[in-house]
Amino acid sequence: MNAPAALLDGIRRVNRAPAIWLSMWALTVAVSLPLAAAMRDLLKADLGSSLAADSAAEGVNYDWMQEFTADATGIRATFTPAVIGFGAVISNLSAALDRERQPIVIAGAAAMYVAAWVFLTGGIIDRYARDRSTRAHGFFSASGVFFLRFLRLVVLMALAYGGLFGYMHPWLFDSVYPDLTREMTVERSAFAIRVVCYLGFGALLAACNIVFDYAKVRAVVEDRRSMIGALLAAIRFIRRNFRAAAGLYLVDVLLFAIVLALYAVVAPGAGRAGWSMWLAFAIGQGYVLARLWVKLVFWASETALFQGRLAHAGYVASPKPVWPESPMADAIGR
Amino acid sequence: MSRIACALVVASFSAVSVTFAQPVSNGSVNPPLSPRNASYSIDARLDPGTRTITGSEVIAWRNITTRAVTELQFHLYWNAWRDLRSTWLREATLAGNKYNRRPDEWARTDVTSISLLAPPRAPVDLSAKVRFISPDDGNADDRTVMALSLPDQVPPGGTATIAVKWTAHVPRTFARTGAIGRFFFVAQWFPKLGVLQDEGWNCHQFHAGTEFFSDYGVYDVTLTVPKGWIVGATGVERERRDNADNTTTHRYYQEDVHDFSWTTSADYVERTARFEHPTLPAVDMRLLLQPEHASQEGRHFDATRHTLSSYGEWFGAYPYGHITIVDPAYQSDADGMEYPTLITAGTRWLVAPRVLTPESVTIHEAGHQWWYGMVGSNEFEDAWMDEGFNTFSTARVEGVAFSPNYLALRYFGGFIPYTFRDVVLSRELDRNRMGLYRTMPKSDVQSAPSYTYFPSRIARNAITYAKTALWLNTLERHLGWPTLQKTMTAYFSRWKFRHPKPQDFFEVAGETAQRDLTWFFDQTYRSSNVFDYGVQDLKSADDNGMFHTSVIVRRYGEAIFPIDVRVTFANGEKVDQRWNGGDRWKLFTYDRPSRAVSAQVDPDRVLLLDVNSTNNSKTLTPRGAQAATKWSLKWMVWLQDLLLSWATLA
Numbered sequence: 001m002n003a004p005a006a007l008l009d010g011i012r013r014v015n016r017a018p019a020i021w022l023s024m025w026a027l028t029v030a031v032s033l034p035l036a037a038a039m040r041d042l043l044k045a046d047l048g049s050s051l052a053a054d055s056a057a058e059g060v061n062y063d064w065m066q067e068f069t070a071d072a073t074g075i076r077a078t079f080t081p082a083v084i085g086f087g088a089v090i091s092n093l094s095a096a097l098d099r100e101r102q103p104i105v106i107a108g109a110a111a112m113y114v115a116a117w118v119f120l121t122g123g124i125i126d127r128y129a130r131d132r133s134t135r136a137h138g139f140f141s142a143s144g145v146f147f148l149r150f151l152r153l154v155v156l157m158a159l160a161y162g163g164l165f166g167y168m169h170p171w172l173f174d175s176v177y178p179d180l181t182r183e184m185t186v187e188r189s190a191f192a193i194r195v196v197c198y199l200g201f202g203a204l205l206a207a208c209n210i211v212f213d214y215a216k217v218r219a220v221v222e223d224r225r226s227m228i229g230a231l232l233a234a235i236r237f238i239r240r241n242f243r244a245a246a247g248l249y250l251v252d253v254l255l256f257a258i259v260l261a262l263y264a265v266v267a268p269g270a271g272r273a274g275w276s277m278w279l280a281f282a283i284g285q286g287y288v289l290a291r292l293w294v295k296l297v298f299w300a301s302e303t304a305l306f307q308g309r310l311a312h313a314g315y316v317a318s319p320k321p322v323w324p325e326s327p328m329a330d331a332i333g334r
Numbered sequence: 335m336s337r338i339a340c341a342l343v344v345a346s347f348s349a350v351s352v353t354f355a356q357p358v359s360n361g362s363v364n365p366p367l368s369p370r371n372a373s374y375s376i377d378a379r380l381d382p383g384t385r386t387i388t389g390s391e392v393i394a395w396r397n398i399t400t401r402a403v404t405e406l407q408f409h410l411y412w413n414a415w416r417d418l419r420s421t422w423l424r425e426a427t428l429a430g431n432k433y434n435r436r437p438d439e440w441a442r443t444d445v446t447s448i449s450l451l452a453p454p455r456a457p458v459d460l461s462a463k464v465r466f467i468s469p470d471d472g473n474a475d476d477r478t479v480m481a482l483s484l485p486d487q488v489p490p491g492g493t494a495t496i497a498v499k500w501t502a503h504v505p506r507t508f509a510r511t512g513a514i515g516r517f518f519f520v521a522q523w524f525p526k527l528g529v530l531q532d533e534g535w536n537c538h539q540f541h542a543g544t545e546f547f548s549d550y551g552v553y554d555v556t557l558t559v560p561k562g563w564i565v566g567a568t569g570v571e572r573e574r575r576d577n578a579d580n581t582t583t584h585r586y587y588q589e590d591v592h593d594f595s596w597t598t599s600a601d602y603v604e605r606t607a608r609f610e611h612p613t614l615p616a617v618d619m620r621l622l623l624q625p626e627h628a629s630q631e632g633r634h635f636d637a638t639r640h641t642l643s644s645y646g647e648w649f650g651a652y653p654y655g656h657i658t659i660v661d662p663a664y665q666s667d668a669d670g671m672e673y674p675t676l677i678t679a680g681t682r683w684l685v686a687p688r689v690l691t692p693e694s695v696t697i698h699e700a701g702h703q704w705w706y707g708m709v710g711s712n713e714f715e716d717a718w719m720d721e722g723f724n725t726f727s728t729a730r731v732e733g734v735a736f737s738p739n740y741l742a743l744r745y746f747g748g749f750i751p752y753t754f755r756d757v758v759l760s761r762e763l764d765r766n767r768m769g770l771y772r773t774m775p776k777s778d779v780q781s782a783p784s785y786t787y788f789p790s791r792i793a794r795n796a797i798t799y800a801k802t803a804l805w806l807n808t809l810e811r812h813l814g815w816p817t818l819q820k821t822m823t824a825y826f827s828r829w830k831f832r833h834p835k836p837q838d839f840f841e842v843a844g845e846t847a848q849r850d851l852t853w854f855f856d857q858t859y860r861s862s863n864v865f866d867y868g869v870q871d872l873k874s875a876d877d878n879g880m881f882h883t884s885v886i887v888r889r890y891g892e893a894i895f896p897i898d899v900r901v902t903f904a905n906g907e908k909v910d911q912r913w914n915g916g917d918r919w920k921l922f923t924y925d926r927p928s929r930a931v932s933a934q935v936d937p938d939r940v941l942l943l944d945v946n947s948t949n950n951s952k953t954l955t956p957r958g959a960q961a962a963t964k965w966s967l968k969w970m971v972w973l974q975d976l977l978l979s980w981a982t983l984a
Binding site for chain 1: 514515516517601624625626663664665666682683741743745746747749750752754755756757758759760763764768769772773872932934945946947948949950951952953954956957958959960961962963964965966967968969970971972973974975976977978979980981982983984
């Protein structure tokens with residue numbers, strides 16, 4: 001199986017399991033909604049019965065926005081024009097690449113969100129590996145089976161990503177980049193170096209990402225218990241199938257770029273209150289769904305590639321997980 | 335501006351972007367516009383390899399005060415960056431700045447000889463008569479002011495001619511002065527006299543938060559730089575000769591200015607254009623661009639043209655006939671600074687249309703030709719008089735010539751601009767920097783000497799730039815633009831080529847407005863109190879067919895300003911009442927056949943200094959919940975996108 005075939009297979013597997021896709025969207029909503037509600041309360045309290053709300057409802061009241069965030073901390077400080085339309089994507093992408101700190105509340109929510117993904121990863125990959133319905137009990141059973149294993153993998157991931165963001169990023173962007181550009185008098189040359197730094201850092205991130213992805217895939221498909229073993233196996237797989245694995249990752253990244261480009265075209269601006277704000281929100285959710293779909297396609301296509309190269313499609317070593325009977329049922333049975 | 339209009343502007347600039355055979359000016363101004371009591375003939379050579387300037391100057395000074403002096407005082411500004419013990423660097427460090435410089439990146443000015451010239455007598459060497467003084471803070475380690483004892487006193491009307499030789503090391507840029515690569519921007523670079531006033535010498539140490547002050551004169555400056563390097567300088571180039579040592583000597587000349595700065599670089603792209611106007615004198619514009627900004631030529635010229643036109647029409651004509659706009663090199667930190675007949679603008683490689691980079695900084699610095707260049711207020715003591723006036727004037731030009739313009743934020747290390755087309759920036763608030771003022775409105779009392787303000791950039795700019803612009807714009811709305819324009823025109827006319835003090839402006843304002851404005855300047859200039867009026871309560875109840883409406887308005891801030899209170903009724907009727915704003919609160923009642931809909935204090939936003947405009951109104955049909963829902967939905971999508979970015983690593 002080559003990369004395009006794995007991609008197509010991955011897309012097919014994701015599309016055949018819409019419940020997973022929609023569940024992950026529901027998870028995203030569930031994590032973001034309470035904070036959005038808190039933000040709404042803050043905004044509402046600030047506007048009160050002021051006429052400033054009229055212009056804020058009809059478009060942008062930038063003066064009020066600045067008043068709202070003056071001396072603000074926490075989530076209040078995140079209410080900037082960057083939340084408008086595609087600006088949100090640019091701003092978050094830039095913040096990630098430039099390692100900007102987020103308020104503790106946001107970071108906490110993000111940590112919870114990532115933890116939920118870690119818990120569900122086993123179920124998701126198991127479903128895509130089997131490429132047939134596992135039902136909720138099978139899904140959560142697999143999630144539960146692999147959760148503790150993936151927690152061990154998370155320790156390795158934290159070490160790797162922590163090293164990248166905690167040491168490599170500051171070294172690259174706060175030391176190497178300033179040293180390389182210190183005497184530069186041409187901005188586009190400095191920009192070119194920054195792009196190279198971004199690409200270098202991005203390549204390291206991608207390398208870690210791809211290794212950890214295949215480690216998860218191998219752990220699930222081969223029912224591996226040792227995460228170090230899974231990691232080493234993933235590295236072996238990538239090394240032996242480098243062109244296919246790297247090519248597939250690049251095609252997946254391209255898919256991500258296409259989603260961003262499409263959203264750049266359709267992303268709604270500030271808009272008005274009323275039905276149009278719900279339409280704008282719906283477009284935003286469409287974008288969120290699209291990004292989730294791409295993320296799932298990453299895993300599904302990587303699973304397909306692994307199975308296509310080393311095993312037959314749909315093969316998983318472990319028996320189909322069955323949710324255990326309760327102790328009470330056992331007692332009745334006896 | 336429509337595309338057609340843009341095309342016409344571009345076409346008109348293309349048509350004039352040629353070298354004119356007959357320049358408008360040769361640096362002479364006839365008749366003299368200033369006292370010309372401090373004139374400099376300077377000869378300087380730059381060695382770019384060692385970043386050294388070797389210079390000699392002859393200063394012709396005339397005592398135009400009523401007091402005799404036996405001492406001269408000089409600024410040696412570059413000694414502010416000699417080491418971390420200087421007052422400038424102590425203040426900058428206090429403000430949180432850090433300076434990790436290599437040994438060759440610091441600056442210094444060393445006077446190697448100084449003598450009194452009194453032909454036909456032989457020059458009197460006074461090198462042993464110099465000492466460093468610290469009139470502001472007593473810092474014995476500060477060497478930015480040098481005092482020279484004279485053998486004889488200089489009486490009122492008397493003159494002294496001083497010859498100085500010095501060497502200076504060009505730093506990696508401090509305060510927009512310095513070098514990087516093959517780019518040099520050289521300002522505040524020569525031993526320069528302070529200003530003698532009737533009260534004595536006004537020669538402050540160099541401070542991190544303030545700029546400069548000096549007398550007007552004639553500058554005749556000869557600069558020797560590597561051959562092939564382009565030079566831009568105050569004044570007009572009168573001579574140029576190539577030397578045998580692969581250098582070129584340029585001679586620049588300008589009358590009626592109070593400073594001289596210059597730049598040289600091997601990389602500049604030179605462009606020229608001419609400003610022409612039905613009622614204002616023509617001005618030759620010379621633009622020294624970085625090659626990567628060559629496509630922004632039109633934007634720089636357009637901004638300068640609008641400045642020359644608007645300031646000229648509003649305040650008075652630009653008399654010099656030429657202006658040089660310098661686009662500094664990337665990372666030179668020389669951008670956004672004013673010098674007589676020469677300014678540094680500042681732009682980026684990637685710029686967006688309808689976002690005022692490079693226009694805003696170009697207008698601002700060109701505008702300083704009026705508020706700093708011609709009206710020579712004391713930037714050490716009253717920095718708001720040039721920066722604040724000019725921020726207000728800049729915003730006015732931007733409002734007239736460059737509306738609408740939008741908010742752009744820069745991402746990915748600041749390289750990529752992203753324009754928020756929904757966020758239209760307003761002249762009154764955004765361009766007058768309300769957001770900046772709101773962050774530190776009480777940082778300092780404006781009437782305190784500027785060099786004593788807390789030296790952080792935000793604190794200083796909030797009071798110097800933003801507060802002044804906001805109170806001037808408040809005056810414009812309070813008195814009307816015709817009256818304020820008359821004030822500023824009269825102030826400009828009366829004080830150009832002189833050194834006004836704050837009271838001089840206040841007197842002109844009172845005269846032209848034909849009313850006592852002391853109360854206003856007491857609130858704004860002589861106090862750090864903030865303005866904050868609001869509607870505390872609005873009720874409207876049916877009372878046997880008539881609606882009884884009550885409005886409580888409140889003064890939350892300490893500062894006082896007379897404001898209107900407007901109540902709007904359901905039948906469309908609007909009732910305005912004036913409140914002197916003095917008490918802490920006031921009750922307004924109305925009996926009308928219609929229910930009140932809303933109440934507003936300062937409905938026309940006359941008082942732009944009000945730090946909280948959200949509390950300025952109340953309505954009985956609030957839309958706060960609607961607006962909050964709309965914005966929280968947008969914020970939620972932003973948050974979801976952020977969560978997904980983190981989940982990439984999961």
